[in-house]
Amino acid sequence: MSKKHKSEHHEEHADESWLIPYADLLTLLLALFIVLFAMSTTDSKKFEEMSKAFNIAFNSGSGVLDNTTIVTTGEQMSKERENNRQPSKEDLTKEQLQAAMKQEQEDLEKLKKQIDNYIKTAGLTTQLETKLNQSQLMITISDNALFPSGSAQIKPEARSLALTIATMLNKYPGYEIVVSGHTDNEPISTAEFESNWDLSSSRAIRFMDILLSSKKLDPKLFSAIGYGEYRPVDSNANALGRSKNRRVEVSIIRKFTDPDKSQNIPATPK
Structure with a gap:
């Protein structure tokens, strides 16, 4: 009789075996979210490490929290992003900033000279000019060096001009490039362009x-702007002034400038 009573008392304990698959499910869900986070980054090497951690969670009995590789990887990614970050103007000492400005001035003067020589050699002095x-x-x-009247289709002979400029820019990477279009104040309304805004932007x-057909240039540093008729460089009252206002400008933006100085940075004597 006592044995039967003891057996019945033992059977009253709840079955807790469901906790094991439940814990495994939570572990796998945590691993999944960590891998999805890793996929949002562009570092393929780190993604592979996260994938390995995911495989470990699937194929072993250890939980994700027991695997310190994941935590270490996240720390390493943060450190590497910080180490690979390019120094900004605010990170430089006064001496370093002055040296960077001087080098930039020399580079831009060299680029300007190369473009000016090309303009002279190609006989384009009436159609192109540079200003630093x-x-x-x-x-x-x-x-008129680039487009037919009222059109945004590049002339075939103008493509070589754009490609030559792109080749020169390849030698000076890292600069932000802004391409801006301008028109005169003569109104335009065609099937293709409703206004000078449309024409200048296109x-x-x-x-x-065409500049970006050079694969060595970084598209994220480029932008295109249409100003229409609203930034003239000459009077729109005569044909000569209007012809000067119809233009495309390619601006290579300085990375280092000194707000305390209004004069040009002195170049190295030649």
Whole structure:
């Protein structure tokens, strides 16, 4: 009788075997979210490490929290991003900033000289000009050198000009490039363009497209802007002034500028 009573008392304990698959499910869900987070980064090597951690969670009895590789990987990713970050102007000492500005001035003067030599050799002195100031190196190209009247289709002979400029820019990476289109104040309304805004924007984009056909240039550093008729460089009262206002400008933006100085940075004596 006592044995039977003891057996019945033992059977009253709840069956807790369900906790094992439940814990495994939670572990796998945690591993899944960590892998999805890793997939959102562009570091393929780190993603492979996260995938290995995921496989470990599937194929072994150890939980994800027991695997310190995942935590270490996250720390390493943060450290590497910090180490690979390019120094900004704020990170530089005054001496380093002055040295960087001087080197940039020399590079931009060299690029300007190369473009000026090309303009002279190609006989384009009436259609192109360059100007270097405290904020940028600007290449100004008249619209009739690039486009037929009222069109944004690049002339075949103008493609070589754009590709030559792109080749020169390849030697000076890291600069932000802004391509801007400008028109005169003569209104335009065609099936293709409703306004000068449309025309100037399309011209800037089409010229930028050819520049970026050079795969060595970084598209994320490029932007195209259409200003329409609202930033003239001459009077729109006569034909000569209007022709100067119809233009495309390619601006190479300085990375280092000194707000305390209004004059040009002195170049190294030649």
